Amino acid sequence: TQLLEQSPQFLSIQEGENLTVYCNSSSVFSSLQWYRQEPGEGPVLLVTVVTGGEVKKLKRLTFQFGDARKDSSLHITAAQPGDTGLYLCAGEPTAGSNYKLTFGKGTLLTVNP
């Protein structure tokens, strides 16, 4: 069974601060996806990283895929209240007819004005 561990589980910061969220596994994934979920809504895909060592930037968000494709991180610069939400990482399996994502339990981020 492939598991994804996310840390921290909860994070409360002030507007303007920087933060990093981690997603770790002992398994190799063909891709890692990051989602943000707001209360009462479904998760929204932010980015997919595919290549080991890959770095993708989305405005103030920077996503990195580990060289071994087992872990990923999300860094937010100068956080804003609009960044508040549950951040989920999800891994796509490497092989086999396994058409499902494995999700981490998420990091609940609160950005206070």
Place this chain on the structure above:
Amino acid sequence: KAGVTQTPRYLIKTRGQQVTLSCSPISGHRSVSWYQQTPGQGLQFLFEYFSETQRNKGNFPGRFSGRQFSNSRSEMNVSTLELGDSALYLCASSIQGAAGYTFGSGTRLTVV
């Protein structure tokens, strides 16, 4: 384009009853996956359908079932509801498989 539509948004049922949830995927998306989300367990995979065929199933009891129609719309059914089935049920569609989902807003099921 229209997103993934799940109905109903909220549902309250009594223990022992059954429930059917509906999901209409994005037009052109043939893969529909269902997840159960609870605070303690996070998102747990229920099953995935592609072109009316179930390709994968998660570790849920047989009370949880689903199907997909020729227009890619999908339904999931839970029979003999238990209190522990209270959760947000999310449907996600993709062109194929797990390469980036578009989720619906979910159905919040409360079993009393």
